Amino acid sequence: MASIKKRAVDVYNWFEQRLGLGAPTIHAAEHEVPSSTSSWWYVFGSAATVILVLQVVTGILLALVYAPTAGHAWSSLEFLDHNVTLGWYLRALHGWGSDFMVAIVLIHLAQVFLFGAYKYPRELTWIIGVFLLLLTLGMAFTGQVLRFDQDAYWGLGIGASIISRVPWIGGWLVDLMLGGPIIAGPTLSRFFALHVFVIPGILLALVGLHLWMVLRLGINEWPMPGRLVSRKTYMLEYHGLAEKTGIPFVPDAAWKDAVFAAAILLSIMACAFFFGPFGPSGQPDPTIIQTVPKPDFAFLWIYAVLAYLPPSLETPVMFIAPIVVICAMLLLPLVSGEGEKHWSRRPVAVLTAVVIAVTLGAFTRLAMYTPWSPVMNAWTSDPIPVADLENRAPLAREGAIVFQNKQCRNCHSIGGSGGMRGPALDSIASRMTEDQIIRQVLQGGGNMPAYGNALNPAETTALVHFLLTLRSGNLTPAIDASRKVAMSSQESPLSAPHKTPSPGAP
Secondary structure: OHHHHHHHHHHHHHHHHHHOOHHHHHHHHOOEEEHHHOOHHHOHHHHHHHHHHHHHHHHHHHHOOOOOOOOOHHHHHHHHHHHOOOHHHHHHHHHHHHHHHHHHHHHHHHHHHHOOOOOOOOHHHHHHHHHHHHHHHHHHHHHHHHHOOHHHHHHHHHHHHHHHOOOOOHHHHHHHHHOOOOOOHHHHHHHHHHHHHHHHHHHHHHHHHHHHHHHHHOOOOOOOOOOOEOOOOHHHHHHHHHHHHEEEHHHHHHHHHHHHHHHHHHHHHHHHHHHOOOOOOOOOOOOOOOOOOOOOHHHHHHHHHHHHOOHHHHHHHHHHHHHHHHHHHHHHHHHOOOEOOOHHHOHHHHHHHHHHHHHHHHHHHHHOOOOOOOOOOOOOOOOOOHHHOOOOOHHHHHHHHHHHHOOHHHOOEEOOEEOOOOOOOOOHHHHOOHHHHHHHHHHOEOOEOOOOOOOOHHHHHHHHHHHOOOOHHHOOOOOOHHHHHHHHHHHOHHHOOOOOOOOOOO
């Protein structure tokens, strides 16, 4: 036994002489913190870090089997669930770990806010924490997309529709996000790269910087009423408090972090075992439009907000509100870096935290049973209005049959009857040219999936001919302005061949 211990010490000393990591690591673990920081309110940051390690480990194991292609992503998850020993449990650990991590990071951010830990000299620590929350949400969203089931497919379509509304660069952003105009193989490749390489790399780097700043600046002391933060005196007061009541972080303060982190890990394992993994719900199929796509738990509140918002407010709320909230969070420590920390002396801060928590909880609860919005209330049995079939050519009437059989009316209305997911088509021919309609049908765009693989050429031709007859009130057909300019330039006298006048011409 003594020889084994001596051999282990020799191995440690060999590495320590070359790396020199042992001494600074021990010093960091044993650094003194105010005794008031040994509290159950200070354990959420450590728990989030432990969950991140769990996500990295399970993510690497999943990536060994997962195939990030449109044709194999869904089947590779099915293979994991049914053919790999404990593959379903590995997926469940990763999925439930994602939800727990979002919740713990949110609670940690709220605790830091209520305890005034964003004030001097920890302003940058708070700003990095805000970015860590955004990156955590980004990991959750990209992870849902990688399931590439029916919910993920349509959810990504909704996300593309939202992105497309960005002024000036919306179309470019959609192409950047999807890897082209439609959801296909390049889409999964991009989200796989984001989920496995880009976001985790930035996340780990910022976590390391966040921990370094916590070690350098110290853990925020327990706030006391009347103890104000001043840039001139705070550091001297903090170091004096640490010298007077200081305890080593390991083990005196860290044992509560360890116990809480272990309890969270056990909770994740229990949820994974009893509830299993999330999805996949079914293979993505753009022709199945009787679907109610819902996001994962972390984004349910957004789903409910969009369901209840009037259409006229959707775009302003989706693009203005998030920017305002994020900017307010980033600017908070810069405009309120001094003064009172205790929550009892900051009623506005407490009220803000309560309102945000209640709002998120209420909308998440509403999303559990809120129907998909806009409301879809049409069925293929609803007849196409007779007025849209009278005096139509046979090819257009055949297109009306295609329109009916492909369940287009579940999303689009004609004559006031039909779905509301997409725009009404009564005057579609006055808004879009033939080329634009063909491109929209085949490639999709925004919230509409691509139907290029669901329609043969004859069906596409007939459907487009029918849509070209829909001009309510005999509106003027849509015209390609660029083509009109090109034709007019060809007929211009300047473009006509020069004729030499005859000698007898006046």
